[in-house]
Amino acid sequence: MIPALGVCYYPEHWDRALWARDAARMIDAGISWVRIGEFAWSRIEPKPDQFEFDWLDQAITVLGEAGLKVVMCTPTATPPRWMLDKHPDMLAVDAQGNPRKFGSRRHYCFSHRPYIAECQRIAQILGERYGRNPHIHGWQIDNEYGCHDTTLSYSIPATIAFRDWLRSHYDTIETLNAAWGNVFWSMEYDGFDQIDAPNLTVTEPNPAHVMAFRRFSSDQVVAFNRAQVDVLRGLTDTPLIHNYMGRVLDFDHFDVGADLDVASWDSYPIGFLSDRLEASDVHKSTYLQQGDPDMQAFHHDLYRAVGRGRWWVMEQQPGPVNWAPYNPAPLPGMVRLWSWEAIAHGAEVVSYFRWRQAPFAQEQNHAGLLRPDDVAAPALAEAKEVADEIATMGAVQQTRADVALVFDYPSDWAWSTQPQGADFDYFRLTFDAYRALRRAGLSIDIVPSSAREFDGYKLVLAPGLAGCEPALYAALEVANAQVIIGPRSATVTDELSIPISGTPSIAGMTSQIELHESLPPHHKRPVVGGGHVVHWQERLANVESPLLKTENATTVLSDEGNFWYLGAWPDETLWDRVVAMGCEASGVQMQHLAHGLRVRQAGTRTFAINYAAHPVTWQGCEIAACGVAAWDAGKRVL
Numbered sequence: 001m002i003p004a005l006g007v008c009y010y011p012e013h014w015d016r017a018l019w020a021r022d023a024a025r026m027i028d029a030g031i032s033w034v035r036i037g038e039f040a041w042s043r044i045e046p047k048p049d050q051f052e053f054d055w056l057d058q059a060i061t062v063l064g065e066a067g068l069k070v071v072m073c074t075p076t077a078t079p080p081r082w083m084l085d086k087h088p089d090m091l092a093v094d095a096q097g098n099p100r101k102f103g104s105r106r107h108y109c110f111s112h113r114p115y116i117a118e119c120q121r122i123a124q125i126l127g128e129r130y131g132r133n134p135h136i137h138g139w140q141i142d143n144e145y146g147c148h149d150t151t152l153s154y155s156i157p158a159t160i161a162f163r164d165w166l167r168s169h170y171d172t173i174e175t176l177n178a179a180w181g182n183v184f185w186s187m188e189y190d191g192f193d194q195i196d197a198p199n200l201t202v203t204e205p206n207p208a209h210v211m212a213f214r215r216f217s218s219d220q221v222v223a224f225n226r227a228q229v230d231v232l233r234g235l236t237d238t239p240l241i242h243n244y245m246g247r248v249l250d251f252d253h254f255d256v257g258a259d260l261d262v263a264s265w266d267s268y269p270i271g272f273l274s275d276r277l278e279a280s281d282v283h284k285s286t287y288l289q290q291g292d293p294d295m296q297a298f299h300h301d302l303y304r305a306v307g308r309g310r311w312w313v314m315e316q317q318p319g320p321v322n323w324a325p326y327n328p329a330p331l332p333g334m335v336r337l338w339s340w341e342a343i344a345h346g347a348e349v350v351s352y353f354r355w356r357q358a359p360f361a362q363e364q365n366h367a368g369l370l371r372p373d374d375v376a377a378p379a380l381a382e383a384k385e386v387a388d389e390i391a392t393m394g395a396v397q398q399t400r401a402d403v404a405l406v407f408d409y410p411s412d413w414a415w416s417t418q419p420q421g422a423d424f425d426y427f428r429l430t431f432d433a434y435r436a437l438r439r440a441g442l443s444i445d446i447v448p449s450s451a452r453e454f455d456g457y458k459l460v461l462a463p464g465l466a467g468c469e470p471a472l473y474a475a476l477e478v479a480n481a482q483v484i485i486g487p488r489s490a491t492v493t494d495e496l497s498i499p500i501s502g503t504p505s506i507a508g509m510t511s512q513i514e515l516h517e518s519l520p521p522h523h524k525r526p527v528v529g530g531g532h533v534v535h536w537q538e539r540l541a542n543v544e545s546p547l548l549k550t551e552n553a554t555t556v557l558s559d560e561g562n563f564w565y566l567g568a569w570p571d572e573t574l575w576d577r578v579v580a581m582g583c584e585a586s587g588v589q590m591q592h593l594a595h596g597l598r599v600r601q602a603g604t605r606t607f608a609i610n611y612a613a614h615p616v617t618w619q620g621c622e623i624a625a626c627g628v629a630a631w632d633a634g635k636r637v638l
Helices: 017-027 056-063 082-084 113-131 158-170 173-180 207-233 253-257 268-276 281-286 296-306 334-344 378-393 409-417 426-439 470-478 570-588
Strands: 004-008 032-035 069-073 137-139 239-244 263-269 313-314 350-352 403-407 446-450 460-464 481-483 513-516 532-541 546-549 555-560 561-568 568-571 599-603 603-612 617-618 621-623 630-631
Touching: 004 313, 004 378, 017 056, 032 113, 032 137, 032 350, 069 207, 113 207, 137 603, 158 173, 158 207, 158 403, 158 460, 158 470, 173 207, 207 239, 207 409, 207 603, 239 253, 239 313, 253 296, 263 296, 268 296, 281 350, 296 313, 296 403, 296 426, 296 446, 296 599, 334 350, 334 378, 334 599, 334 603, 334 630, 350 378, 403 426, 409 426, 426 446, 460 570, 481 570, 532 555, 532 570, 555 570, 568 570, 599 617, 603 621, 621 630
Parallel strands: 004 032, 004 350, 032 069, 069 137, 137 239, 239 263, 263 313, 313 350, 403 446, 403 460, 460 481, 481 561
Antiparallel strands: 513 532, 532 568, 546 555, 555 561, 599 603, 603 630, 617 621
């Protein structure tokens, strides 16, 4: 697969006289893909059933005839104002009972059936007009599901849909009462119509109720997406895509992705470092203008799994963003680095957001490849450099890694519902494990918890998997791999109750959890040999072969054959020890990397990616500050 570059473009924002010149400049910069239309509903249909296609027809023609491949979008993330007049109850409602209001984006409720019908209608109209257009090479459905905390809606339509969902899942109210343990606090119901969404209760609602609502809400996103997929499948043969966001876990992306052809995500490394990542002040200062060295790679690997091997970066940060608490500019070379890192992880397309910076509205301080006055921004030259290098480099292949990391969205919902500690966070735990693997110089495949074969993997990590999935653990048990599970794995049922048989509920394991405790941030428990337990610790009983213990003799890691159970949350030093032990046991070759350096294996090519703001040396070669290098069969090719 030869990777390509793209850009997000908004012809409705600019005078038509600019379109042809913009298209020519895109081609000159080495860009071959262009995404349009995701927020243009009010210009496509300014009034109900009154359409203005002239401008869109012309834009597609101008871009396509210039040689650009167009990704057309359904504009359903931004329903126009007249839609609210037509459907005043379509707004999402937050947990405090406040409707979202018009004046921004993503204000709809996933459960509002008349709005879903409107989305199908506009998808049908656009698909019939452009589905076979030779310039259209892909379709993006909606935009950034779940962004701005919009997955969970507590509206009346959502409550009604939730009751229907409960009926289909539990059949009888008696079954639901028993499953949820509603005898506690006299929470028993006489009928499904008595059940509300789990918000505005005096103290915390029943966790089983919350978990059911989280599962329902995820299913609503899947159904919303599928409604448009079903329309477009018969109208186009081009790939269907959605652009996910970073660290949005409110719905199951694997379930949404099962209906699509390509997964994409929107990568904003500097914004995410400031806005979405727990890290020390020193770490954030060190990578202030580069982004965290592992955050982008984690999502690349995640969305490669969601897309079953096919994935893009639909929006790549090219300069300062506008939405983070602070918005520094990338260091020179970082746009090139982010682009090549995505390609090294298998991206088919890296698309920059956006072509020209908008001089108006909410995103006017968000940089593009051009300034508002048409002058090239610094990222344009770096994009051109990447395009030229791609032309020389050619295809980049992906092969199965030696290491797999199991990821599970419902586990995030479970631990968000009952964290038992203010900073117990599933993403944070899983990301800590991923970071440790990357620090060891390893390439990683992220796999869903629905995986049932692990052939070819030597080392598998599965931290924090909440549920007891016998089929998953059976597959791991027969895998020819060293498996490290825990902490807090297989410790609850799907209804968030404790299995009576004991925990962790994994066949063949002798260790059981006597109790667990959460630890405040200032408290660290030293482990014999180095490192500390932080955030979370379990007291394990019936441990036959302890591998690591705290200095007060509490088992941290137990040997259960090809399973090792990790009964605590390690700090960075301890994670590095656990990974090193796992690599030694499984025969995986670790590497010593300079601070800020990461390595990715892609087929016969090895990529070295330097997030440090200074040059580093690796295997006798110097890699520039914020630089990328690659070798193929020992020969340097980048």
